[in-house]
Amino acid sequence: MGSLAEFCPFCNTADFRTHVDASCRYSEEFTNIYYDCMDKKRRNLMRLYLDKATLVWNGNAVSGQAALGDFFESLPSSEFSIQTLDCQPVHEQATQGQTTLLVVTAGQVKFDGQKQRYFNQNFLLTAQASPTSDQPVWKIASDCFRFQDWSS
Amino acid sequence: MSTADDSRYNDHDDRVGGQKVRNRKGRGPFRAPMYSDQGPRPRHRGSQRGGGGPGPRARFDDEDGDVAMADSNSQDGSSQHRFNPYGRPNRRGDDRFDRGRRGGGGGGHRGRGNNKGGDGGGGGRKNWFKMSVPYGKKYDKDWLITALQNICSMPFTPVHYHVEGNRAEFFIDDSTTANALFKVSRKITDKEGYKVTVLMNPCPPPSFLQSELKPADLEHLKQCMAKRFDGSQQALDLNNIRIDPDLVSQNIDVTLNRKNSMRAVIKIIEENIPELVCLNLSNNKLFRLDDLSELVNKVPNLKTLNLSHNELKTERELDRIKGLKLVELWLERNPLCDYFKDQASYISEVRERFPRLLKLDGQDLPPPIVFDVEVTPAALPPCKPSYFCSEEIKTPIVGFLQQYYSVYDSGDRQPLLDAYHDGATFSLSMPFTMQNPSRCSLGDYHKDSRNLKKLKDPTTRFRLLKHTRLNVVAFLSELPKTQHDTASLIVDVNTFTNTLLSFTVTGVFKEVEGKSRDSVRAFCRVFVTVPAGGTSLCIVNDELFVRNATTEEIRRAFVAPAPTPSSSPVPTLSAPQQEMLSAFSLKSGMNLEWSQKCLQDNEWDFNRAGQVFTDLKAHGKIPDVAFIK
Numbered sequence: 001m002g003s004l005a006e007f008c009p010f011c012n013t014a015d016f017r018t019h020v021d022a023s024c025r026y027s028e029e030f031t032n033i034y035y036d037c038m039d040k041k042r043r044n045l046m047r048l049y050l051d052k053a054t055l056v057w058n059g060n061a062v063s064g065q066a067a068l069g070d071f072f073e074s075l076p077s078s079e080f081s082i083q084t085l086d087c088q089p090v091h092e093q094a095t096q097g098q099t100t101l102l103v104v105t106a107g108q109v110k111f112d113g114q115k116q117r118y119f120n121q122n123f124l125l126t127a128q129a130s131p132t133s134d135q136p137v138w139k140i141a142s143d144c145f146r147f148q149d150w151s152s
Numbered sequence: 153m154s155t156a157d158d159s160r161y162n163d164h165d166d167r168v169g170g171q172k173v174r175n176r177k178g179r180g181p182f183r184a185p186m187y188s189d190q191g192p193r194p195r196h197r198g199s200q201r202g203g204g205g206p207g208p209r210a211r212f213d214d215e216d217g218d219v220a221m222a223d224s225n226s227q228d229g230s231s232q233h234r235f236n237p238y239g240r241p242n243r244r245g246d247d248r249f250d251r252g253r254r255g256g257g258g259g260g261h262r263g264r265g266n267n268k269g270g271d272g273g274g275g276g277r278k279n280w281f282k283m284s285v286p287y288g289k290k291y292d293k294d295w296l297i298t299a300l301q302n303i304c305s306m307p308f309t310p311v312h313y314h315v316e317g318n319r320a321e322f323f324i325d326d327s328t329t330a331n332a333l334f335k336v337s338r339k340i341t342d343k344e345g346y347k348v349t350v351l352m353n354p355c356p357p358p359s360f361l362q363s364e365l366k367p368a369d370l371e372h373l374k375q376c377m378a379k380r381f382d383g384s385q386q387a388l389d390l391n392n393i394r395i396d397p398d399l400v401s402q403n404i405d406v407t408l409n410r411k412n413s414m415r416a417v418i419k420i421i422e423e424n425i426p427e428l429v430c431l432n433l434s435n436n437k438l439f440r441l442d443d444l445s446e447l448v449n450k451v452p453n454l455k456t457l458n459l460s461h462n463e464l465k466t467e468r469e470l471d472r473i474k475g476l477k478l479v480e481l482w483l484e485r486n487p488l489c490d491y492f493k494d495q496a497s498y499i500s501e502v503r504e505r506f507p508r509l510l511k512l513d514g515q516d517l518p519p520p521i522v523f524d525v526e527v528t529p530a531a532l533p534p535c536k537p538s539y540f541c542s543e544e545i546k547t548p549i550v551g552f553l554q555q556y557y558s559v560y561d562s563g564d565r566q567p568l569l570d571a572y573h574d575g576a577t578f579s580l581s582m583p584f585t586m587q588n589p590s591r592c593s594l595g596d597y598h599k600d601s602r603n604l605k606k607l608k609d610p611t612t613r614f615r616l617l618k619h620t621r622l623n624v625v626a627f628l629s630e631l632p633k634t635q636h637d638t639a640s641l642i643v644d645v646n647t648f649t650n651t652l653l654s655f656t657v658t659g660v661f662k663e664v665e666g667k668s669r670d671s672v673r674a675f676c677r678v679f680v681t682v683p684a685g686g687t688s689l690c691i692v693n694d695e696l697f698v699r700n701a702t703t704e705e706i707r708r709a710f711v712a713p714a715p716t717p718s719s720s721p722v723p724t725l726s727a728p729q730q731e732m733l734s735a736f737s738l739k740s741g742m743n744l745e746w747s748q749k750c751l752q753d754n755e756w757d758f759n760r761a762g763q764v765f766t767d768l769k770a771h772g773k774i775p776d777v778a779f780i781k
Contacts, residue, residue: 020617021610028604056644056656059536076529084697085604086581088617091573091692094652094682102654104678104695106583113529115426116449118583120676120697122656124647142647144656148674150535152704 019089027087027103030125030138035080038072045072050126050139057145076112083107090124099127100141118148280323281330282355283310285348288320296320299340300350306332312358323358365416369404374420387430387456390417394436408436409463414443422450423703430456434482439463441472448475458482460513466491467501474505481506484513541645548687549643549655557636561661565629571691572621573682578628578694579617593671596632597698624694632668636661637709639775646678653689654680660701660709672701672709710753711768732758740765746778 037045046069049055055062055071062071082105090100103123110116124142288296293313301308308329310322324330330352337350365373376398380389393399394407406413421428428451433444438459447454454476464486481502483489492498499517503509507520540546559567582594582601602616618624641659648654658676663669680693701709725733729751736758737747742765754761768774 016619017614020614024604024610024613054647056539056646057533059539059642059644060533061539061541071533074530075532082605083584084581086579086602086695086697087604088577088579088693088695090652090680091575091577091682093573093575094654094680094692096651102678102680102693102695104581104697106581106676106697110449111529111532114532115422115452120656120658122646122678122695124654124680142654144644144646144678146642146644146656146658146676147535148699149702149704151537 023087023089023101026125026138027085027101030101030103030123031082031085031105034123034140035082039078039080042072042075042077043069048140049143050128050141053140053142055143055145057143058147058150076114078112079110081108095126101125101138119145120148121145279327280325280355280357281327281352283322283324283330283333284316284351284353285320286351287318287346288348289315289318291320291342291348293320296348299348300333300336303336303339304332305335308333323355324352365404365406365412369402370416370420372398372402372404373406373416374424377417377420378424381425385430386425386428386453387432388421388425388428389432390436391432391458392435393417408433409438409440411443415446418443418446418450422446426451427453429453430458432458433462434458435461437463439465441469445472445475448473452477454478456480459486461485464488467505470502470505476506477508478506479508480511481509482513538641538643539645540643541648545645545648545653548689549645549653551687552681552689553641553643553657554638557638560628561633561635563633565625568628569621569625571689572624572694573690573692574621575619576621576624576692576694577617577619578624578696581695581697583699593668594673594698594700596666596668600627632663633665634661635664640709640711651682652680653683654678660705662710672706673698674701674705675699707764708768708773711750711764711773729756732756736761740769742774742778743781746774 034045034048037048046065049065049068051065052063053065053068055068057071062068084104084106086104088102090102094100101124103125105121105123107119108116109119122144123140125138126141127136128139130137285291285296297310297313306329308324311325313320313322315321324333333350334352338347340348342348376393376396377388377390379398380393380396381387382389390408394405396406399406406417408414408417421431431447431451431454438444439462441459441464455478457473457476457478457480460482462485464483465488467488469488483502489498492501499512502512503517503520507522510517510519540549556568556571559565559571579602580597580600581603582597584603584606600616602613604613607613607616618627637660641657644656644658646654646656656676656678658674660672660674663671663673676697678693678695679689679691681689681691684690725748733744733748733751736742736751737744739762740747740750742750750765751758751761754764765774
């Protein structure tokens, strides 16, 4: 992913259009990585989250990397199929300048032992400086997931 | 026309068209046919090919298809039906025929992929030809057809006349007519002095014939299947469903070896009885199991499957469904059964796909020895309704939503300008559908739907993101008028900081005017907001996902009276209505207000309202406040 400077509208003259274009590309890349991790490298999934991230999963709230790690381990194996993807850059006023993306997905998932179900999910991704690299990394600040038929 | 030579070939070569190949004196199948030396041929069993075109592989494919469809479209007379698979005795008599075909069918098996458009020979015993008229684009259709008809020795009906490039094309469904048309090529001169050429090419049945079942038919099919479903055994019997009187009497054609029919059936199973355990698909002329592969995901509990009395030619078909954890399988009376040299290899091949199988063709098998690696999959955490995080957050959100939707549903969305930040953004998305948008009931939303999975052009992606509150509200004002079921909204608070409060709202709404009036939609909407003084919220990002509501969602929608007073006058109740209301209130225990709403929503049908009430109560869907008198 490119450097923060090229992306942040504060730091240079990147206009709104460029911002939007970049968001689309990032959201596509993110969704590929996230769901691949969810399906095939579940143990690594929690690393995509900020330490203080929150997940609301069908009304169940999970917070913090440790709890997230346990939560994802407890879920059966999955096969996700993403059919819809949309994203928006989040307005600076809400994030105090911290570059943030809203990513919205929808599709179907088959958890082992369950039949296939439709779901909606959305994420707030935020760009963070990384201790291990020059380049900033995206981290999930919040994650909201619900089955379409959660009440049945 | 038989000679001594021919009769020898008759004896040993049962391949369809075997004789024809010989008559063509060593011409290979792929060599371009010389149309000039064709004439109308006497019809023999099997497919009559007008030209060398596709070659023997497709010929076998079509043969497979034709055989499978032998009983359909019997309008063209039963003289063509040389075999009746229902009630036919042991097929071993046809061994030779099968083997001959299987020899070529090995290739045909691969070739089948190519001919999938044929899909079982949708036209039954019809042989399709595409007639094309080079440069026919310039002709008026009526002029051309009339001119051809005038000199063609046979009457013809052009099917799906259309223009392709410079050509005019149409389909003809039998070889005699096609040949007759071909014969008039270059016999007509057009107004400009050019001769009108007519070419013919054999082709698979045109795909537009594979029409889907209409909703009314699907409903009948569902009823028919319901009758064939045994709830105590979780078993569904679809044996020979094509001739079910309920379907026949309604002229509904459900032929399970056709993709559309099988898909429709599986969809009905998926939506109504996904816990199905036993399924009987015998006597349906199934010759492949591709379309059954959906069962693996959609009907995971299936343990018993009956595929007997079908047309499966190779055990490899079972690969398509080997994800099923079958315990009992019926395969007898399929051609594939004849190809095993002994029972042991038959069992072995079947078990390779279904290691847990205990019974095959009614016979017990020795139980398999398994490895104890299978772990019962973990259960999912229970699903809960709204997550507000805390009362302090809940109050402003609830207040915000009440206000927002009361304006949104009011008919004039302009006041929403106050709810949005100057730099706000909005976008809309929908589930991906293969359907033509003009046929899709969500057509109003389709042109503005922003699905980055499908939309790749950056300019379009940018255009579909509405930016600035003026643009956002202008766009929202153009969306269909709605009435949201605000009492049933579910809210999940994603995250909050000093400067950001983000939450996801899911629920249903009704469209209240226009051609989609009364359609119920379900939505999932993410709001990212910033504080706006006091407990007010100001929207900076708004993303709306809309889909059609499911039957279940529609059933449960709009039970509670809307919290905001409606602008329409409260109707005065007639005396019988008053009486019904008191009786209903007494019986249900609900107060008058809620009882009245329930009755009104069910058109003052006491029994129906009672049923709806009982169902909802059983599911815990009626809030306590309904019972407070």
